[in-house]
Amino acid sequence: MTLSKLLVANRGEIAVRIIRAAADMGISTVSIFPSDDTESLHVQQADEAVRLEGRGVASYLDIDQVISAAISTRCDSVHPGYGFLAENARFAQACLDAGLIFVGPLAETLELFGDKVRARAIAVDNDVPVLTGSSELGSVDEAIAFLESLGDGGTMILKAIAGGGGRGARAVNDAADIKSLYAEATAEAMNAFGDGTLFAERLITRARHIEVQILGDGSGTVSNFGERECSIQRRYQKVMEVAPAPNLPDGLRARIIDSAQRL
DSSP states (O other), rough: OSSSSEEOOHHHHHHHHHHHHHHHHOOOOEEEGGGTTTTOHHHSSEEOOOOOOOTTHHHOHHHHHHHHHHHHTSSEEEOOOTTTTTTOHHHHHHHHHTOOSSSSSOHHHHHHHSSSHHHHHHHTTTTOOOOOOOOOOOOOHHHHHHHHHTOTOEEEEESSSSOOTTTOOOEEHHHGGGGHHHHHHHHHHHHHSOOOOOOOOOOOTTTOOEEEEEOSSSOOOEEEEEEEEEEEEEOTOOOOOOOSOOOOOOOHHHHHHHHHHOO
């Protein structure tokens, strides 16, 4: 698969990195921007730039405008970067429907992993270890029942089924706090993702957050780029990454990477 002209559906540091990488590969680039990003570096560095209607983040989330910009500039592909529309299954499908190559996962994959309960089920089916967890929580009573199932001293974390970035996550250490924390998590998830559905997992305190970056070629071959330490967080959102993860036993590192590739 050869790309000749790429629309970068993002801004800031990631857009600049994509533009530079594309230039190294001989691929022409098109950036997009609202009026308040006119002087941004990604606008200046791309071969072409298309101004979007509106201002701020909302413009970058406007699927119709982004697709229109790609078509009007005769792009054959779209790179979403990270954030914004990068994990939006509807956007990935819209690119495909418009005859554009979406540089990222299939829409079906994004839809599947956009639902953490479904993703957990796939992990279990592929022998990937997961924490003790619930299905979708339909009420506070179901959340209380899950906490009680963990036994004396058990703690849990409520999580939004959709989205990421730590939104809709609340640690629960006492059943007396569940009602208020459940309401907070539901409201935050609804505001952030348009879906307030929650599930629960056993909470492991003082745990490390290790991620693995993988790349599939669309034909069944999956490679990994090693693991990274993401344990330094604020409100469940990582603020620093260290690669490779320090002080991680080689055997454990190998098992984590194998599980990620298998999934």
